[in-house]
Amino acid sequence: MQDLGIQVLFRGNNFLRLLEGMWAALRIALIAMALSVLLGFLFGMLMTIHNRAIQCISRIYLETVRIMPQLVLLFLVYFGAAKHMGVNLSGEMASILVFTFWGTAEMGDLVRSALIAVPTHQYESGAALGMKKWQTYFYIVIPQSVRRLLPSAVSLLTRMIKTTSLVVLIGVVEVVKVGKQIIDASRYTNPKAALWVYGAIFLLYFAVCFPFSKLAAVLERKLAE
Amino acid sequence: MEPILQTKHLQKSYDGSHQILKDINFSIKQGEVVVIVGPSGCGKSTFLKCLNMLEPMDRGEIYLDGKSIEREGKNISLYRQKVGMVFQSYELFPHLNVMDNLLLAPRKVQKRKKEEIQKEAETLLLRVGLWEKRKAYPRELSGGQKQRVAIVRALLMHPEVLLLDEITAALDPEMVREVLQVVQELAKEGMTMVIVTHEMKFAKAVADRVLFMDGGIIVEEENPQEFFVYPKTDRAKQFLNTFHYAALEI
Numbered sequence: 001m002q003d004l005g006i007q008v009l010f011r012g013n014n015f016l017r018l019l020e021g022m023w024a025a026l027r028i029a030l031i032a033m034a035l036s037v038l039l040g041f042l043f044g045m046l047m048t049i050h051n052r053a054i055q056c057i058s059r060i061y062l063e064t065v066r067i068m069p070q071l072v073l074l075f076l077v078y079f080g081a082a083k084h085m086g087v088n089l090s091g092e093m094a095s096i097l098v099f100t101f102w103g104t105a106e107m108g109d110l111v112r113s114a115l116i117a118v119p120t121h122q123y124e125s126g127a128a129l130g131m132k133k134w135q136t137y138f139y140i141v142i143p144q145s146v147r148r149l150l151p152s153a154v155s156l157l158t159r160m161i162k163t164t165s166l167v168v169l170i171g172v173v174e175v176v177k178v179g180k181q182i183i184d185a186s187r188y189t190n191p192k193a194a195l196w197v198y199g200a201i202f203l204l205y206f207a208v209c210f211p212f213s214k215l216a217a218v219l220e221r222k223l224a225e
Numbered sequence: 226m227e228p229i230l231q232t233k234h235l236q237k238s239y240d241g242s243h244q245i246l247k248d249i250n251f252s253i254k255q256g257e258v259v260v261i262v263g264p265s266g267c268g269k270s271t272f273l274k275c276l277n278m279l280e281p282m283d284r285g286e287i288y289l290d291g292k293s294i295e296r297e298g299k300n301i302s303l304y305r306q307k308v309g310m311v312f313q314s315y316e317l318f319p320h321l322n323v324m325d326n327l328l329l330a331p332r333k334v335q336k337r338k339k340e341e342i343q344k345e346a347e348t349l350l351l352r353v354g355l356w357e358k359r360k361a362y363p364r365e366l367s368g369g370q371k372q373r374v375a376i377v378r379a380l381l382m383h384p385e386v387l388l389l390d391e392i393t394a395a396l397d398p399e400m401v402r403e404v405l406q407v408v409q410e411l412a413k414e415g416m417t418m419v420i421v422t423h424e425m426k427f428a429k430a431v432a433d434r435v436l437f438m439d440g441g442i443i444v445e446e447e448n449p450q451e452f453f454v455y456p457k458t459d460r461a462k463q464f465l466n467t468f469h470y471a472a473l474e475i
Contacts, residue, residue: 124279125316129330129382130306132299139329143320 005192009200014182018197021175022204025164028095028172033157035096036103043104044111058108065105071166073098078170091172099160110152114145147223154216158209165205175201227291228252229417230276230308230386235285237268237275245271247441249285253386256415260428260449263438264464269421272438273390276419277310289385306334309384313391315371317363317378323350324359327378335382342381349377353407369400373407380411387411389420393427405431425468429453437461 009015047058065073078094081087089097118141126136168176179197186193230253237246245268253259261269274280276287278294278301287294294304317326327346331337350356353373363371372392379387389408393401405427412418412431422428428435428449435452437445437460445452445461456462 121312121314121316122318125312125318126330127279128277128305128310128312129378130302130334131330132302132334135333139333140318144318147320 005190005196008182008186008190008193008196011186015200017178017182018175018200018204021173021178022201022208024092024172025167025174025176026161026208028092028099028164028167028174029157029160032096032099032103033160035100036107036156037153039100039104040107041111043108044115047108047112048115062105062109065102070098070102070163071169073101074166074170091167091170094170095164095167095172099163103156103160106156107153110149110156111145114149115141117148118144151216151220151223154212154219158212158216161209161212162205175204226254228288229255229290230419231288232276233286233288235272235275235282235287237271237280237282245441246275246282249441249443251436251443253417253419255385256417258412258416258418258420258431258433259436260420260422260432260434261436261438262422262425262428262464263444264467267438268441269438270390273310273388273419273421277305277308277388279310302334306382307385308388309379309382309386310388310390311372311375311379311392313394315363315368315375315395317371317374319363322360322362323355323366323374326363326374327381330378331381346377346381349380350374352410353377354403367400368396369403372396372400372404376404376407376411386417386419389418389422391421391423393422393424425453425465437464439464 009018043058046054049055074094077098078089078091081089081094122140122144123136126140127133131139164174165176167174168180179201183193183197232249232251235246235249235251236244238244249272251272261272263269271280275282278287278296281296289304289307294300317323318329321329324343324346327350328339328342331342332339347356347359350359353376355370355373355377358366358370358374363374366374376392392408393404396404401424405424408418408420409427409431420428420431430449432449435445435447435449436443437447437452437456437458439460445456445458447457452461453465456465
C-alpha cells in the first residue's frame with residue numbers, strides 16, 4: 001500500500017522523537033536564557049558605572065557578540081576549545097555557553113538602558129525617604145527597570161529558541177537533527193517525508209515561540225498604558 | 226529657643242568654578258515656617274538639596290538638634306528620616322499604588338509594623354481628601370493629587386523638619402490651591418517647614434520668616450508683613466516688582 005505522506009510522523013515513535021528533539025532545543029534556550037538574565041543584570045549594572053575602562057571593555061564585548069554570527073561562535077567554541085585548549089565540550093554544553101555569551105551581552109544592554117531610563121529623581125526620592133542605596137535599587141529602580149525590559153527580554157528568548165536550529169551543525173541531536181534522521185530512514189518508503197517532517201518542525205517551533213511573542217506584545221501594550 | 230536645623234558657612238559650587246551658594250548661614254526653630262524666595266538660579270533649590278544632603282556641599286556644617294551631621298556614612302539615612310523632602314515633580318514610585326508608595330519607606334527603612342502605618346496612612350489620606358484613591362496608581366492621579374500623596378508620604382516618616390521644593394511649580398493653577406491648603410494646615414499644626422516657592426501670596430500667608438536669596442547669598446531676612454510691603458534692598462524690590470507686573474498683565 002502506498003504510504004500517505006503524513007503517516008511518516010506517526011510511524012513508530014517518530015512524533016515522540018520529534019517532541020524530544022524540540023525539548024532538547026528548548027532546554028538549551030531556557031538554560032542559556034536563565035543564565036543570561038542573571039549575568040545580564042550584573043553586566044547591565046556594571047555598564048551604568050561611569051568608568052572609562054569598564055565602558056570600553058563592555059562596548060567591545062557587546063559589539064563582538066553583535067557582529068559575529070552565532071554559528072561562527074558555536075564553531076569557535078565547539079571546535080576551537082577542543083583543539084586549542086584540549087577541552088572536550090559536549091555539543092549541548094558548547095551551545096549553552098555560546099548562547100549565554102550572546103544572551104548576557106544582549107540582556108546586559110537591555111538592563112543598562114532600562115536602568116538609565118529610570119529618572120535620577122526616583123533615586124533622589126528614595127534617598128530623601130532615608131533609603132539606603134541598595135534599598136533604592138531593590139525596591140524602586142529594579143522593579144521599574146524590569147517592567148521596562150520585560151517585552152524585549154521575552155523577544156530575546158524567542159530569538160534564542162529560533163537560533164537553536166543552528167546547533168545541529170555541532171552535532172547536537174535536537175529537533176532538526178531528529179527530523180533529518182526520520183527523513184533519511186524513510187527515504188525509500190516515503191519520498192515525500194521531508195515536506196511533512198519539516199512542516200511538523202515548523203509547527204513545533206511556532207507552537208513554542210508564538211505564545212512568547214504574543215506575551216511580548218501584550219507586555220508591550222500594558223507598558224504603554 | 227535653640228534652632229532645630231542650622232547651617233553654618235554652607236558653600237557649594239558646580240564644576241569647581243561656578244559658585245551657586247556662598248556662605249549660607251541659616252537656622253530654623255521648632256514649629257517655625259521659613260519661606261525662601263528669589264529669582265530662578267539664585268540657589269534656593271540647591272540649598273534645599275544640600276540641606277537634605279542630596280547634593281554634596283563643598284564646605285560648611287549642618288546641625289540638627291544642635292549636633293553636627295557628618296556628610297557621609299550610615300547616619301545620612303537617619304538624618305534624612307528626620308528631615309523629609311517633597312519635590313516639584315512629586316516623584317511617586319510609578320510601579321506602586323498610593324498605599325504602597327506610602328508604606329514602603331516606613332516599613333523598609335524604619336521597620337515599623339504594617340498595620341500601624343496603614344492606619345496612620347489612611348487617617349492622613351482622609352485628611353487630604355484622597356482616601357478613595359488609596360488603591361490607585363500614580364498615573365491615575367492628577368498633579369495636585371500626586372503632590373498631596375507625596376506630602377503624606379513624607380509625613381509618614383515623622384520628620385522633625387519638612388523641606389518643600391517648589392511643590393506647586395508643576396501644577397495647573399486650579400490644583401495649586403488644594404496643595405497649598407494642605408501645607409497651610411500643617412503650618413497651623415506646628416510642623417517645622419522650609420519652603421521654596423514662587424507663590425508670593427502663599428508665602429505671605431504661611432511664612433513666619435521670609436528669606437530672599439539672590440546670587441547665592443541670603444540678601445534679606447524679614448517677617449512677611451515687612452518683606453512684602455517694605456523690602457529693604459533694591460534687589461528685593463526689583464524681584465517683587467516682577468510679580469506685580471505679572472499680575473498686571475493678567
